[in-house]
Amino acid sequence: MAGGGLQGAKKRKREHAEGKAKPRKQVKGGGDGAKRKSHSAAGGYTAHGGAGEVVARKKTPVTPKEKRLAAKEMSEARKMKRRQHYSLEKELTKLWEKMRCHDVSKEERSKAVSQAIHKMDGKYLDIATSHVTARVLQTCVKWCSESERDAIFDVLQPHLLTLSCKKYAVFLVKKLIELASKKQFASFISSLHGRVANLLHHTIGAAVVDYAFQRGTQRQKRQLLVELYSPELQLFKDLTVQSSSCLIDTISKLGLQISSVLLHMTIVIDKILEKGTVEYLIVHTAILEYFTIADKTSASDAICQLIPLLTQGALIIDGDEPTNAPELPKKAKAKKKRSKEPLIVRIMQTREGLKLGISCVKYGSAKDRKKIIKSLKGHIMKLALSDFGCLFLICIISIVDDTKLVNKIVIQELVKHLKQLIFDKNGRRPLLQLLHPFCSRYLSPNDLACLNYNVPSLSSTEVETSESAIGVITENKLDDVTAQDPNGLEGKQIVFESKKDPLQRRHELLIKSELAEALVQSCIENVGELLRTNFGKEVLYEMAVGGKDNVLDGLTDRIHMLHDAIASDAAQPKTEDTEHAFENFFSSRVIRRMVIDCPAFAVTLWRKALQGKCKIWAEGHSSKVVASFLESPSTEVKDLAKPELQPLVDAGILKVPDPKVVQK
Structure with missing residues (x-):
């Protein structure tokens, strides 16, 4: 049908050009009908008065520029109808462009911040949830005076938990926590009571809880952590304020049933693992505490669920507000690159993350270890040069029997950057581990304790978790023992589920991989x-x-x-x-x-x-x-x-x- 209509139109044009066009049929109904048809064809405008007096018709956009301007006007009109504070948003955006620049003077920035706060007064909640103006308010909080910041905090305090789950408002909440006074921070910690577990299940809210956990005192950290132990601790706030240093002490002091705590923590951790929010320090700490009381089946299940999550990219990428700094393209590039990093690389920033990674390597199957090592491809140098990442590489080269895979992914990457590694405090450690394993000269007592970390129920000397076993499970006190005897772990292998002789493994990774040859040459040259x-x-x-x-x-x-x-x-x-x-x-x-x-x-x-x-x-x-x-x-x-x-x-x-x- 469409093709026939197009062909007919072309035919009429051709006949018109040749002078063979047929006369149009007269419209029935007299002149009024013809006038109506003429009126509609003219776009609603008719001629009035004498000859030559014609009202100009509305001009339709013809050129590309006119079309762009018309589309822009239409878009502006739609935004005005859809957004309640659209005019305010435009004003705030202009002020934000001034205050966020690095080369602006303090006086000009302070003036722009005060103007923006004055315009936002009474509308903070609406402003905080908008993807356009949330960053404006965040910048204002960063640069405003203490009295202005306190006023903003007081208004938003009842809504902070709601804002913590919003995609754009979460950065404002983190900025308020960062700059909060001790009293304000304590009130925020108090408002989290009973909601820690639910927020950790939320992909956005978990970042706020973890941020508060990292900035809190030791007492506040325990206050947040103990809520994950049992329902009673979620309901009764007074029970969370106690000075115990670990889960075993909490169970002992409060007289909790270990079976009840284990069941509750299993439910909480399973939900966290299902959501995949496992990149946070509070989650690592909770899982390590869980391992101290978990039976063999529960601990194995948790590790099996962890490994696929740790070998894939991050679900959420935290970012700061954009700036006009010259290094912006570099920041964007780094952010994009970080999104491709496996979580197991990102969690190597803390000792708890290191222990979690070591437990996955130690107690994972050969297939799991292969998956972990393959996920590290392209990130070996980042691990080697970091404080805890180098210890994770030491764990891999000391445990994994598949030396061909370790050589292909790990050793060959180290060989390419030998000169940088041998002069670096952390980079030299994986090399020294192959030359002199677990030497207290190169590894501190705490480092040796981390490398010797084990899950009680999965270790070779298995301990059954029961009510009477609370005093026996003291794995977390290994650091203290090692600190008293720094040489206690030197020379001891941390191998679990490994069949290859340690000396043979070292020989294959050093000699057969030609690492030693390259290392000798580098030493001679430098x-x-x-x-x-x-x-x-x-x-x-x-x-x-x-x-x-x-x-x-x-x-x-x-x-x-x-x-x-x-x-x-x-x-x-x-x-x-x-x-x-x-x-x-x-x-x-x-x-x-x-x-x-x-x-x-x-x-x-x-x-x-x-x-x-x-x-x-x-x-x-x-x-x-x-x-x-x-x-x-x-x-x-x-x-x-x-x-x-x-x-x-x-x-x-x-x-x-x-x-x-x-x-x-």
């Missing part, structure tokens, strides 16, 4: 800088002595080349530009350790740098290096150096530490 830096010297030392258990046995020739490079640097004459290796604070001490622990290096250093020159280096920091030849347990090293050093000792020029003191 030997002078490594000697004189606090963090780099540790990697250099472990490579020079061949690692623990002689793990670098297959690279003897390359290690001898490293010894020659260190000795060559030490053999350089003194200059004013660079501090000599024997006199530098860091290098003198690490060379002394190498001499004592590695006889092969001691012989090379003596022949290249010290033989016949000991009197020059017998004072200052360098005297520690010279004296170390007499402290060496190797007879060969002592016999080599004694003829030249003994006269210096007898003359009182060189002082050798008491062997008992050195041993101590």
Whole structure:
């Protein structure tokens, strides 16, 4: 039908052009009908008066510019009808453009903020829920005076929990919490009573609860956390104000039934896992507390639900208000990149998040471990350079038996950035773990305790959770035990459900992956800088002595080349530009350790740098290096150096530490 109509129209045009157009039929009903038809065709305008007097018809938009202006006018008219405060929104947006700029003066910004607050007075709730003006109010809260901020807080305080679940108002609530006084923050914490669990199920509200949890005192944190333990603690506010430090103490002090607490926490945590709001610190803390009382089945189910959530991207991306700063494109790029990160990377910002990740690796199946490692692709360096992420990588390379997968995803990424890693405080730790596992020199007692974290019901020494077992389950006190004995965990493997021999795993990750070869080469190329830096010297030392258990046995020739490079640097004459290796604070001490622990290096250093020159280096920091030849347990090293050093000792020029003191 449409095609026929189009063809007919073309035919009429062609006939009209050729002069063959048929005369139109006269409209029935007389002239009035014709006039009516003419009136409608003319768009509602008729001619009046004498000849030449015609009322101008309404001009329809023809050019693109006219069409854009007409569309804009129509859009403005629709917005005026749809939005209650549309005119106010336009005024506030103009003021916001002034106050948010970085180059605006304090006086101008203060004036713009005061004007905006005056215009918003009495309409704060409507303003806070609008996606256009919520950011204006947020900026005003940030830059306004304390009295103005208090007035805004007082008006919005009864509605803060409602606003916490709104997509755009949530950032305003977080800003109010950040800048709130102690009294205002305490009142907000009090208003959360009985609603913590419900808000944690909400994908937006959970961010506000967690933000308050992180900013709260230890007492306020417990006040929020204990509501997740039992219904009684949600109903009776007085019970939440108690000084217990963990779930076990709470159960003991309040006389709660462990079976009832376990059932309630299982329901709460299952809802949180179903919603996927697992990126928050309060959730991590609650799950770790849950593990202390959970039976084997409950703990396994929770971990099985956690792993798919942690290996996918974040549901919510927190963001600050936009700015006109030059780095805006970089911020947008970083935000976009962060949305692709798996949650397991994002939660490595806290010790609780680290423990949760370690529990997933330890107690997950081989398939789960493979899924976790694959999700880390492209994020290895970010983990390696962070405080807790490097410990998570240590856990992976110490537990996972699939060394081919670890080599492909983890090791190869580390090899590409070796120079950056060996000079970084955190980046060197995964490398040192392969060279000398769980060494208290490189890992603090708290770090070792985290790596040794285990879920009681899933560990090899399983403890049945019952009413009488409350005093037995004290896994959370492991940190205190380790702090008293820093060397207690050194050398112990944290392997659970791993079948491969630890030494074989280290050999495959170091030698077969060619990591050790690249590491030796990097050390040779940067030997002078490594000697004189606090963090780099540790990697250099472990490579020079061949690692623990002689793990670098297959690279003897390359290690001898490293010894020659260190000795060559030490053999350089003194200059004013660079501090000599024997006199530098860091290098003198690490060379002394190498001499004592590695006889092969001691012989090379003596022949290249010290033989016949000991009197020059017998004072200052360098005297520690010279004296170390007499402290060496190797007879060969002592016999080599004694003829030249003994006269210096007898003359009182060189002082050798008491062997008992050195041993101590």
